Amino acid sequence: MSETTARSRTVQLLEFELGDESYAVDIAHVAEIVDVNDLTVVPNSAPHVEGVMDLRGKTTTIVDPKAVFGIDGDGARKRIVVFDRERTADGKSVGWIVDEVEQVVEVDRDDVESSPVDDGDDAVRGVIKREDDFVIWVRPTVLDA
Structure with missing residues (x-):
């Protein structure tokens, strides 16, 4: 198998914690990771919107996926x-x-099991089984700000 073929069968995922569980998103969607700074609350915003922050001159909406x-x-x-x-x-x-x-982490696409739930909005892309737990692969595009 060529290196190009092997690479197309794998995907790089950024793993993160939400509560006691591990989640992941495709690293291709991620621009950067920053520390939490002061957030400005936006009145009457959706319940999942924590607020906004200035990130390199851009107003960035901060969402709580929990x-x-x-x-x-x-x-x-x-x-x-x-x-x-x-x-x-x-x-x-x-x-x-x-x-x-x-x-x-680099994950072989064959190691990703389909979502065990039909969530209607395709929020869960799949589940990756580890030795002692699972990582839930989610699509970042399902959360609109």
Whole structure:
């Protein structure tokens, strides 16, 4: 098998924590990872919108994926995963507030099981089984700011 063929069968995922669980997004969607700074609350915004912050001169909407996915637990909320504007709805600058960013891993697409739930909006791309737990691969494009 050529190196190009092997590479097309794998995907790089950024793993992060939400509560007690591990989640991942395709690294191709991620622009950067930053520490949580002061957020400005926007009155009358959707319940999953934590607020906005200035990130290199761009107003970036910060979303809480726990509120969208129904995840319990407060967690540390220490990092923000900022998504590539070219891959977000309407080219908006959006970030997810997560408890911690773990690592970037390369996963063979054959090791990804399909989502066990039909969530209607395709939020869950698949499930990756590890030795003692699971990592839920989610699509960042399902959360509009």
